[in-house]
Structure formats: C-alpha cells, structure tokens
Amino acid sequence: MKFTTSSAAVTAAAALLPGASATIYYAGVAQSGGEFGVWSADATPGTGLPGTFGVEYQFIDEAGVDTMVDQNKVNLHRVAFLLERMCPPADGLGAKFNETHFDFFKQSIDYITTTKGAYAILDPHNYMRYNDPSSQPYSGSIIGNSSDPTAATTAQFGEFWGELAARFADNEKVIFGLMNEPHDMPSSLLLDNLQAAVDAIRAAGANNLIIAPGNSWTGGHAWTQGGDEASSKWLHKLVDPANNTAIDIHEYLDQDFSGSHTACTQDAATNLADVTAWLKEHNLKAFITEFGGSNTTECLDMLDSMVDYMADNEEYIGWTAWAAGPFWGPNSPCCTDSNQYGSLEPGSTAGDGTPGLYDTVWLPVLQKKVPAQLQWDGPASVEGGELTEKA
Structure with a gap:
C-alpha cells in the first residue's frame, strides 16, 4: 500500500518528522560496471572493446537492484556505460549504435524503471x-576539440544524444546525465557540447529530466574556482526550452576530493557553500550523483552530515552514492588507499571476508538517510513530484 502526500504538505510538516526530507525526491546508488573491462596498463587503444557482456562488463545485477528497491526503498540508480561501446570508434560518435550493446543496456534500464518502478540516470562515463x-x-580526445583531428565534434555529441533520447523519450523515469566528470577543457567548449546535447534531446521530442555537469570533474567544491573558466561562469547559460535541466555535482570528502583515500578530511557543508549559493542565485536545482567514503568513524560522520546538508537545502533534489555494481568483488569503488573494503553492492564483502561497504557504510549511515517518502510515479522533474512511501 502507498501513502500519498502532496509535496506542499510534506514541506510544511518536514520539521516535525525525524529523518524526513522536504527537498529530496530521488535517492539511491550509482551502478558502476558498464564502464569496466577497458583499462590497459600500457594505455593500448582499443583494449577491451567491445568486450563481452557479462564477462568483462555488466551494467547491473538484478538481485542487487531488487534489494536496493524492495528492502532499502531507494528510487534512483545511475547506470554507467561507455560511449565507445554504444558507438564503436570504427563508426564514430553519433546516431549509429551497436544495437547488440544497446539492447543489453536497455534491458538494464527497463528492469530498473519498468520492472522495479524506480528512476534511472543514463551515465556516459x-x-x-x-x-x-x-x-x-x-x-x-576531448569532444569538440577542433585542433585535434581525431576528436569527435560537438555536432556528433549532439547527434548521439538525439538518438539516445529518442529511444527513451517514452520512458518518463529515465533521466539523461549528459556526461561524467568533464575536466581539463575550455569551459566554453563544455557549454557548447552540453547545449548541443540539450538541443538534440528536445528536438527528438524527449522532455525527460536532464542533468548537466560542470568542468573540473564537476566538483562542487571547485564550482566557483578557476577564474573565467569556473563552472559558475558558464553553466547557468545553458538553455533548455523545456525548463527541465538540473546541475550534476560530485563531491568527495578526502584530502584532494578524489575519493581515493581512506581518510575523510573535507567538510561537505563548508565546501558546498559556494555552489549552493550559486544554485540559489540562478534558481537552479542539483543532484549529487557521486559521493562516498570509507567506513572510518570520520567518514561515517561526514557522510551523515553531507546527506543532512542536501536535505536541508532545497537546491538539492536527489543523490546517488558511489558505488554499487556487479563486478567490484572485494575491491572498493572509492576511498581505498589500495585496501579492499568491498562496495555498496548488497552482499559485498571485503578482501579479508569481513562485511563490505554495503554493511559498514550503506546500512548504518546512508540507509537511515533515505527519505521515507520519495517520488515513485510520474515524470522525473526539477520540480519533483508527488511523494509516496513505498510499500
């Protein structure tokens, strides 16, 4: 049975309900695995492409998604994939897809959205x-870099998104994450690429929610840094005729914001203050689609405070913690210092056989921060939707 409450009523009552959120409509995990299988120690181009589905890479584990949706009551999964598998380099980036690969991807997205009734972010990683x-x-090659003859063009990036959007336009639970962590490129070119994607998506007849990243690894702490190249100077210029685009932010808690260290030393509330003020200034909403930490006491405390920060600031409407996925095994998706702590995948174990991050981070901290009421029906939107309690 679902208990329904209007968004306005929830907002008014939020202060009276322990653990409730007036602003978080979507909460869950990033599913990492679709980008696996291509790493080369000597940087050999073409390594692992196209790869064997279910052997070198896989998008989700359905049993893990079942646990997250049915038991953990999350309504959002961010699903990573590689452009080079969807659009093989021999054909180039654009509207021509590897249909076998696309079918595997669509099966995963359909499982999340149609079978389980949750929302899914498409994540070209x-x-x-x-x-x-x-x-x-x-x-x-940086997409749109006209000085690199091997680079895909901005127009090709738009063609890719137009094709992908057309294929998911009839699924209101699909969210288009335009790109994972752009970095070390002109912010003007980033904006051009993002605008080409938004234009193509809307031209394809898709009104789905879009989330757009900034430069500098889309780090919230760095949003106003970099002078004229700062994301804060550019991202508000993105135009969406459907007015259904939010900002995509990542924020880790270790010393260099990379998520590669066990120790958490960076306070999210302090480091997100500037980007939150920028969001408010431009009347924009945001998702934090990557954040995480190890199971140290400091990390657990900081993760607890970070999710509270998002819930307390209306600019944030959703989050996905990094990361679950079928192929992590004892390895950790973040904050490891080469240690094996396991992942957020249900049933994950560490290298020494002890419980993994699902048991030591998700359940004791993040699970308690999943709002009791989330949006389970209707189109994903920057305005959110009716909040319901999942049976």
Missing part, C-alpha cells in the same frame, strides 16, 4: 572524451 578509454579519465 567518458569525462567528455571519446575514442580511447584505455587510460580513463585522461585518455581519448
């Missing part, structure tokens, strides 16, 4: 680069 993922996040 490419750092605004294309043609060589062998040493991501640095390999490959």
Whole structure:
C-alpha cells in the first residue's frame, strides 16, 4: 500500500518528522560496471572493446537492484556505460549504435524503471572524451576539440544524444546525465557540447529530466574556482526550452576530493557553500550523483552530515552514492588507499571476508538517510513530484 502526500504538505510538516526530507525526491546508488573491462596498463587503444557482456562488463545485477528497491526503498540508480561501446570508434560518435550493446543496456534500464518502478540516470562515463578509454579519465580526445583531428565534434555529441533520447523519450523515469566528470577543457567548449546535447534531446521530442555537469570533474567544491573558466561562469547559460535541466555535482570528502583515500578530511557543508549559493542565485536545482567514503568513524560522520546538508537545502533534489555494481568483488569503488573494503553492492564483502561497504557504510549511515517518502510515479522533474512511501 502507498501513502500519498502532496509535496506542499510534506514541506510544511518536514520539521516535525525525524529523518524526513522536504527537498529530496530521488535517492539511491550509482551502478558502476558498464564502464569496466577497458583499462590497459600500457594505455593500448582499443583494449577491451567491445568486450563481452557479462564477462568483462555488466551494467547491473538484478538481485542487487531488487534489494536496493524492495528492502532499502531507494528510487534512483545511475547506470554507467561507455560511449565507445554504444558507438564503436570504427563508426564514430553519433546516431549509429551497436544495437547488440544497446539492447543489453536497455534491458538494464527497463528492469530498473519498468520492472522495479524506480528512476534511472543514463551515465556516459567518458569525462567528455571519446575514442580511447584505455587510460580513463585522461585518455581519448576531448569532444569538440577542433585542433585535434581525431576528436569527435560537438555536432556528433549532439547527434548521439538525439538518438539516445529518442529511444527513451517514452520512458518518463529515465533521466539523461549528459556526461561524467568533464575536466581539463575550455569551459566554453563544455557549454557548447552540453547545449548541443540539450538541443538534440528536445528536438527528438524527449522532455525527460536532464542533468548537466560542470568542468573540473564537476566538483562542487571547485564550482566557483578557476577564474573565467569556473563552472559558475558558464553553466547557468545553458538553455533548455523545456525548463527541465538540473546541475550534476560530485563531491568527495578526502584530502584532494578524489575519493581515493581512506581518510575523510573535507567538510561537505563548508565546501558546498559556494555552489549552493550559486544554485540559489540562478534558481537552479542539483543532484549529487557521486559521493562516498570509507567506513572510518570520520567518514561515517561526514557522510551523515553531507546527506543532512542536501536535505536541508532545497537546491538539492536527489543523490546517488558511489558505488554499487556487479563486478567490484572485494575491491572498493572509492576511498581505498589500495585496501579492499568491498562496495555498496548488497552482499559485498571485503578482501579479508569481513562485511563490505554495503554493511559498514550503506546500512548504518546512508540507509537511515533515505527519505521515507520519495517520488515513485510520474515524470522525473526539477520540480519533483508527488511523494509516496513505498510499500
């Protein structure tokens, strides 16, 4: 049975309900695995492409999604994939897809959205680069770089998104995440690429929610840094005729914001203050689609405070923690210092056989911060929708 409450009523009552959120409509995990299988120690282009589905890479584990939706009551999964598998380099980036690969991807998205009734973010995990993922996040040509003859063009990026959007336009629970963590490129070019994607998506007849990243790894702490290249100077210029675009932010808690260290030393509330003020100034909403930490006491406390910060600031409407996925095994998706703590995948175990991050981070901290009421029906929107309690 579902208990329904209007968004306005929930907002008014939020202060009276422990653990309730007036602003978070979507909450869940990032599913990492669709980008696996291409790493090369000597940066050999073409390594692992196209790869064997279910062997080198896989988008989700359906049993894990079942647990997250049915038991953990999350309504959002961010699903990573590689542009080079969807659009093989031999054909180039654009509207021509590897249909076998697309079918595998669509099966995963349909399972999340149609079978389980949750929402899914499509995540091209490419750092605004294309043609060589062998040493991501640095390999490959920057999309739109006209001085690089091997680079895909801004127009091709638009063509890709127009095709992908057309294929999911009739699924209101699909959210288009335009690109994972652009970095080290002109912010003007980033804006051009994002605008081409938005234009193509809307021209395809898709009114789905879009989330757009900034430069500098879309880090919230860095949003106003970098002078004229700062994301704060550019991202508000993005035009969406459907007025259904939010900002995509990542924020880790370790010393260099990379998520690669066990210790958490960066306070999210302090480091997100500037981007939150920028969102408010431009009347924009945001998702934090990557954040995470190890199971140290400091990390658990900081993660607890970070999710509270999002719930307390109306600019944030959704989050996905990094990361679950079928192929992590004992390895950790973040904050490891080469240690094996496991992942957020249900049933995950650490390298020494002890419980993984699902049991030591998700359940004791993040699970308690999943709002009791989330949006389970209707189109994903920057305005959110009717909040319901999942049976």
